[in-house]
Amino acid sequence: MRAKIIAILVCIAITFGIACVAISVLTSPYSSNPHNSSQPHIEARGTVAWVHDGDTITIDLTWVDQSREGITVGKRESIRFSGGIDAPELEDTGGYEAKNRVSELCTPGREIILDLDDSSYLNSGTPYRDHYGRLVAVIYVNENGRWINVNADVLRWGQQAYPNHDWLKYTWMHTEFDYQVWLRSDYPYLR
Numbered sequence: 001m002r003a004k005i006i007a008i009l010v011c012i013a014i015t016f017g018i019a020c021v022a023i024s025v026l027t028s029p030y031s032s033n034p035h036n037s038s039q040p041h042i043e044a045r046g047t048v049a050w051v052h053d054g055d056t057i058t059i060d061l062t063w064v065d066q067s068r069e070g071i072t073v074g075k076r077e078s079i080r081f082s083g084g085i086d087a088p089e090l091e092d093t094g095g096y097e098a099k100n101r102v103s104e105l106c107t108p109g110r111e112i113i114l115d116l117d118d119s120s121y122l123n124s125g126t127p128y129r130d131h132y133g134r135l136v137a138v139i140y141v142n143e144n145g146r147w148i149n150v151n152a153d154v155l156r157w158g159q160q161a162y163p164n165h166d167w168l169k170y171t172w173m174h175t176e177f178d179y180q181v182w183l184r185s186d187y188p189y190l191r
């Protein structure tokens with residue numbers, strides 16, 4: 001009798017455990033993608049506060065992967081676009097146009113997801129940040145069910161629209177990301 005009760009309790013515990021795992025997987029930010037299966041890698045989420053220029057925006061962090069050291073939910077952070085790319089300064093040719101290009105995708109209050117640059121500490125000595133303390137990342141927005149890499153978008157647009165500017169000015173720096181992938185014709189995360 002006692003063995004039977006123990007067996008029943010073990011069965012209940014196993015069922016409960018499986019249910020808990022299933023619920024956590026279904027509600028995880030990694031799987032909460034209503035639009036498509038090819039969701040980019042996510043290490044943080046946030047909402048846009050404002051756009052500085054063609055390669056930097058400010059966001060409010062709403063979710064951060066637990067293992068990301070020194071990054072706190074609820075904090076306002078500047079995000080420098082990763083991948084070694086550079087947009088013109090606002091006072092230079094194409095600067096305002098680049099800001100407008102980013103602003104089309106990064107409207108205030110819009111949700112974005114971030115793939116933080118795991119290699120940026122090699123440049124600054126601080127995980128995921130540059131020398132100015134900004135987070136370095138790739139920013140994605142979801143537009144009508146498509147994930148768009150904002151870094152790749154401004155790079156591809158800029159090279160066409162303002163070819164005299166060196167859009168790949170910082171590719172000598174350490175980065176997790178390969179801008180050459182973003183320039184391929186079959187790159188998926190584009191408008």
Ligand SMILES: [Ca+2]
Nearest residue numbers: 115116117118
């Ligand atoms: Ca990363």
